[in-house]
Amino acid sequence: MAPKAGGDSAKVNSSVYKNKSKPADVRLSNINAAKAVSDAIRTSLGPRGMDKMIQAANGEVTITNDGATILKQMSVIHPAAKMLVELSRAQDIEAGDGTTSVVVIAGALLDAAEKLLQKGIHPTVISDGFHKALQMALQVVEGMSTPVDLSDEVALLNAAATSLNSKVVSQHSSILAPIAVQAICAVMDPIPGGVGARVDLRDVKVIERIGGTVEDTELIQGLVIPHRSANVNGPHRIEKAKVGLIQFCISPPKTDMDHNVIVSDYAAMDRVLKEERQYILNIVKQIKKAGCNVLLVQKSILRDALSDLAVHFLDKIKTMVIKDIEREDIEFVCKTLGCRPIASLDHFTAENLVNVDLVEEVNEPAGRYIKMTGCSNGGRTVSVLVRGTSGAVVAEAARSLHDALCVVRCVARRPALLPGGGAPEAAASAALARAAIAAPGADHYCLRAFADALEVVPSTLAENAGLNPIETVTELRAAHATGAAGCGSGVNVRRGRVTDMRHEHVLQPLHVTASALGLATETVRAILKIDDIVNTMN
Ligand code: ADP
Numbered sequence: 001m002a003p004k005a006g007g008d009s010a011k012v013n014s015s016v017y018k019n020k021s022k023p024a025d026v027r028l029s030n031i032n033a034a035k036a037v038s039d040a041i042r043t044s045l046g047p048r049g050m051d052k053m054i055q056a057a058n059g060e061v062t063i064t065n066d067g068a069t070i071l072k073q074m075s076v077i078h079p080a081a082k083m084l085v086e087l088s089r090a091q092d093i094e095a096g097d098g099t100t101s102v103v104v105i106a107g108a109l110l111d112a113a114e115k116l117l118q119k120g121i122h123p124t125v126i127s128d129g130f131h132k133a134l135q136m137a138l139q140v141v142e143g144m145s146t147p148v149d150l151s152d153e154v155a156l157l158n159a160a161a162t163s164l165n166s167k168v169v170s171q172h173s174s175i176l177a178p179i180a181v182q183a184i185c186a187v188m189d190p191i192p193g194g195v196g197a198r199v200d201l202r203d204v205k206v207i208e209r210i211g212g213t214v215e216d217t218e219l220i221q222g223l224v225i226p227h228r229s230a231n232v233n234g235p236h237r238i239e240k241a242k243v244g245l246i247q248f249c250i251s252p253p254k255t256d257m258d259h260n261v262i263v264s265d266y267a268a269m270d271r272v273l274k275e276e277r278q279y280i281l282n283i284v285k286q287i288k289k290a291g292c293n294v295l296l297v298q299k300s301i302l303r304d305a306l307s308d309l310a311v312h313f314l315d316k317i318k319t320m321v322i323k324d325i326e327r328e329d330i331e332f333v334c335k336t337l338g339c340r341p342i343a344s345l346d347h348f349t350a351e352n353l354v355n356v357d358l359v360e361e362v363n364e365p366a367g368r369y370i371k372m373t374g375c376s377n378g379g380r381t382v383s384v385l386v387r388g389t390s391g392a393v394v395a396e397a398a399r400s401l402h403d404a405l406c407v408v409r410c411v412a413r414r415p416a417l418l419p420g421g422g423a424p425e426a427a428a429s430a431a432l433a434r435a436a437i438a439a440p441g442a443d444h445y446c447l448r449a450f451a452d453a454l455e456v457v458p459s460t461l462a463e464n465a466g467l468n469p470i471e472t473v474t475e476l477r478a479a480h481a482t483g484a485a486g487c488g489s490g491v492n493v494r495r496g497r498v499t500d501m502r503h504e505h506v507l508q509p510l511h512v513t514a515s516a517l518g519l520a521t522e523t524v525r526a527i528l529k530i531d532d533i534v535n536t537m538n
């Protein structure tokens, strides 16, 4: 029943809140649901983290270590748990890496908040306290970061390798890390007069191909089209090509509506066929006249983009034709080749074609693909051909490469690096613990709780590496106790003890850590402020 206006609605409200413990129950249930999500992916954190095998309803299997991917595929019902899934996605969009860390930190903060609530501290006070703690933590991590020069490839390589080290394909990081760095450096656009550079990840096209191993992954300065040419008997290799990209079809036109043409005598039938032949011939003649020898055709959903007759004629004039260029790829193709798409036959002229040094159809056991290199007047884009022995491996390699690309992009955007292995979290935790001592009232508890929560990163890294988390965290706490900004002590999972991560070259972008801390705190504050879940009527 819908609540009536005035006195009645007041009655409804008072009856809802007669039960004073309801907001607390709702909050507790939200916290527990969200913590469950965080616990589910805790074991995946770090280079010694475990992988997850995800089985979809259709039987498809994904093996991954990436937090965002795991959570995206998990079926989560509780609305608060969904907020953590969103949190991981937000981190993926903002930074591209740190998607497991952000959820693990949020889980620890929720745990801390729960204990504070039990002490009787009001949720708003906790929320404000966490906000203050976040500001301090961000200051500490910024203070311990070291600026990098974007021409310093070694620093970029270290950051990319750190991100790849915690992936399923970590043994191939020596191949994938340089590819990620080269790709981003090739498309990087320095901000004039400012720090850092702009990077549009759409300029790096990652193409997945089954066949070969991940070691065979290659970077191509040019365009790769992952299917064969449409020719039956045409050329497979053209040097000094003249390429045209068309958005119209070379096949008999069709009306938008369903139509029937009834042909009652054979002379008329002949005329229809002759017309069609003439129509196609006319288009092909124009293509030949313009001097085009490689033709790219946009995919058409209304009709076949190329009729058999068109292929026959194009074979005859020795023009390579590649059909089914997806509509969303047109922008990338145009930027790579430096051409404009040609929307009608009238504009198919020599000046709308572009020169490409070499177009070839590469024949591999796993299938054929087209490779165009030497696009002299093209824009700055690159293609990466990721290979692997099976679909699952290729997909995970591509996802890991995406993380590495994002990491290099983060450094380009904000050129500063932090030591990894939980060092920034441990330093922030130590600083907050010191600040808590002098803080008055509830802030004391909030800062203290926030400080303890941050230790979840080093402690989980240690736990996943088979070390004793308590011993490791205590050792780490001692190392950071002096509060020296240059201290880069973190959990060295390879040696099994606490060492300076800068010496180990385990570096990660400041932007990833800062964004993870910021987003996790924001989500926890949002969850704390919820005191009721209202379902809609339908
Ligand atoms: P995320 O999805 O959050 O990036 P990862 O599984 O990639 O999760 O783990 C990232 C964490 O692992 C970071 O805290 C990073 O500092 C740490 N890490 C990465 N490589 C190493 C290493 N070689 N030694 C210690 N810690 C590492």
Ligand code: MG
Residues within 6 Å of the ligand: 097, 098, 099, 163, 166, 403
């Ligand atoms: Mg990572």
